[in-house]
Amino acid sequence: DTGVSQDPRHKITKRGQNVTFRCDPISEHNRLYWYRQTLGQGPEFLTYFQNEAQLEKSRLLSDRFSAERPKGSFSTLEIQRTEQGDSAMYLCASSLALTSGGANEQFFGPGTRLTVL
Amino acid sequence: GDSVTQMEGPVTLSEEAFLTINCTYTATGYPSLFWYVQYPGEGLQLLLKATKADDKGSNKGFEATYRKETTSFHLEKGSVQVSDSAVYFCALSERSGGSNYKLTFGKGTLLTVNP
Numbered sequence: 001d002t003g004v005s006q007d008p009r010h011k012i013t014k015r016g017q018n019v020t021f022r023c024d025p026i027s028e029h030n031r032l033y034w035y036r037q038t039l040g041q042g043p044e045f046l047t048y049f050q051n052e053a054q055l056e057k058s059r060l061l062s063d064r065f066s067a068e069r070p071k072g073s074f075s076t077l078e079i080q081r082t083e084q085g086d087s088a089m090y091l092c093a094s095s096l097a098l099t100s101g102g103a104n105e106q107f108f109g110p111g112t113r114l115t116v117l
Numbered sequence: 118g119d120s121v122t123q124m125e126g127p128v129t130l131s132e133e134a135f136l137t138i139n140c141t142y143t144a145t146g147y148p149s150l151f152w153y154v155q156y157p158g159e160g161l162q163l164l165l166k167a168t169k170a171d172d173k174g175s176n177k178g179f180e181a182t183y184r185k186e187t188t189s190f191h192l193e194k195g196s197v198q199v200s201d202s203a204v205y206f207c208a209l210s211e212r213s214g215g216s217n218y219k220l221t222f223g224k225g226t227l228l229t230v231n232p
Contacts, residue, residue, distance in 0.1 A: 056219070
C-alpha cells in the first residue's frame with residue numbers, strides 16, 4: 001500500500017497522559033499536514049511541514065501540542081497532559097509541491113481516533 | 118479569514134434521484150476549490166477539484182463549477198446510487214504565506230441513498 005498511513009488507528013488514554021501519533025506520507029511527497037476533526041465538523045488545520053521544516057502552526061495548536069518531521073519523511077504529533085477536549089480524529093495528509101507553484105491534491109490517511117477519559 | 122459554508126444534512130434520496138449539495142465560500146484571493154468524500158469507515162478522498170473561475174470539476178458522475186461571481190461550488194449528480202452514500206466535504210485551498218496550501222473545510226453533508 002503506497003498511501004498515507006497513520007498509527008495507531010485508535011488510542012484511548014486517561015486525562016493527563018501524553019500520547020504520540022505517527023504519520024507516514026506518500027514517499028515522494030514533500031508537504032505534510034496535520035488536521036483535527038471533531039464529530040459533525042470538517043477537518044481543521046493544525047500544522048504544516050515542507051520537508052523537515054515546520055512552516056505554519058494554527059492557533060488551535062496549544063503549547064501542549066508538538067509536531068516533528070525529523071528527516072522530511074514520517075511525522076509525529078505529540079499531545080502532552082491530554083484533556084477531554086483533545087478527543088478527536090487526528091488526520092494526516094501529504095502532497096507534492098508543484099514545480100509551477102500552487103495547490104496540489106492532498107492525500108489523507110485513515111486518521112487516529114483519540115479518546116481521552 | 119477563509120471559510121466554507123455547505124448545506125446542512127442529512128440528505129436522504131432514493132436511487133436515481135438528482136443530487137445537489139450547495140457550497141459557498143469566503144476567501145481573500147483566488148482559491149482552489151475541492152469536494153472530498155468520506156465513505157463509511159474510510160479516509161477522506163478527493164472527489165473533484167477546480168482551480169480557477171468557470172472551471173468544471175467532474176468525477177464518477179459528479180460535477181461542480183467554480184462560480185466566482187456567486188462564490189459557489191455546488192456539487193451535482195444526475196442519478197445517485199446506493200454506493201454514493203457518504204459524507205461530502207466542500208473545501209478551499211489558498212496560499213497562507215510561503216508554500217502552505219492548507220485546506221479549509223465545510224462541516225460536511227451526510228448523504229444516504231435508499232434503494
